[in-house]
Amino acid sequence: MRTRIIKATAVFVTGLLAGMFTYGALNVAQAFKAVPLDVRFTYHVALMNVNAYVMQITMGLAVLSALTLTVIARGTPRLLAGAATVLGVATFVITRFGNVPINQQIRQWVKTSPPADVASILDRWELLHYFRTGTAVLMFATIVLIAVRYRALRPADPATP
Secondary structure, three states: OHHHHHHHHHHHHHHHHHHHHHHHHHHHHHHHOOOOHHHHHHHHHHHHHHHHHHHHHHHHHHHHHHHHHHHHOOHHHHHHHHHHHHHHHHHHHHHHHHHHHHHHHHHHHHHOOOOOOHHHHHHHHHHHHHHHHHHHHHHHHHHHHHHHHOOOOOOOOOOOO
16 A cells, blocks of 8 residues: 555656656747746746746655655666666756756846857756756656556565465
8 A cells, every 4th residue: 555655656756757757848938938928937937936936846855756756666667767866866957956046047137138058058948957857757657657667666585375
């Protein structure tokens, strides 16, 4: 019973994370391209203010749930859960050291003006967003594979009749 709850939680939070990033990549990032820069920057900052807590909590829960599966599983499920954990950490690292610094720049541009190379900076933000979306989606897919393919997370004990 406990294992099923842990697997279900892992599927839910990693799916939520992958879904949020995918929505951002397919919809929000594309909408950003269709509006003037000042509108984009204002909305981007407003979105950051909301996303800051939601994304951090969701990323944390996704990594924690994958790590929990890594600890309780054995054999192939453990390796897959470990890979999912690494993908979750990669998602966090890309976000924290890639997107967040650019987000802070954008926050300043609302008050001042963007630099001459604004297009290349925004392109870098978008590329980083696609990378972190990819790692989050792969994490989710790996957790789904564990949940669907491996009913038991530990191999059967051959000594048990």
